[in-house]
Amino acid sequence: EPEVTQTPSHQVTQMGQEVILRCVPISNHLYFYWYRQILGQKVEFLVSFYNNEISEKSEIFDDQFSVERPDGSNFTLKIRSTKLEDSAMYFCASSEQRSPLHFGNGTRLTVT
């Protein structure tokens, strides 16, 4: 069964550094998403992406964050100047229209 893949599985970075989290969505899906989950808290929506542009973003997704689809398969989340509170599990997901989201296994980001 096709699946969403995310790399790396764990990223440790120092405060103030930039990180890029990578995702390969399911190949025939057109909608892409990033969610995050701080330890012990709920899964929070960050951004959705369709037709090569952001379709919706949450209050969390401020100027520190950006997304890109650099080629036909990858979907990336960049976090500039990371803060301690950015430490979380970041999930990428993809879907067809009005269909269930399929999540990747996540990237655990630790900011020290």
Added chain:
Amino acid sequence: GQNIDQPTEMTATEGAIVQINCTYQTSGFNGLFWYQQHAGEAPTFLSYNVLDGLEEKGRFSSFLSRSKGYSYLLLKELQMKDSASYLCAPGYSTLTFGKGTMLLVSP
């Protein structure tokens, strides 16, 4: 924001039936998803209701009442591996997750 309300924790024994309720804000609603999340893992899709009524899928069933802003997930013949967090996720323009119900299944 969307108000999604579900119990924080539930406990049940192996072989039993458990019902996890969820209420949500109805404006802009276009379907409700249930996901299962084991600790440290990604959410996995369980069921989807877009119309009122019951959807059955093996040991799992989900019910929706759009007028009441209410859904439940029914788990039958509970197994130890069903111990997980169950996330109610109303679909608005984006999929929004509740805080989840942590289900603990004991022998």
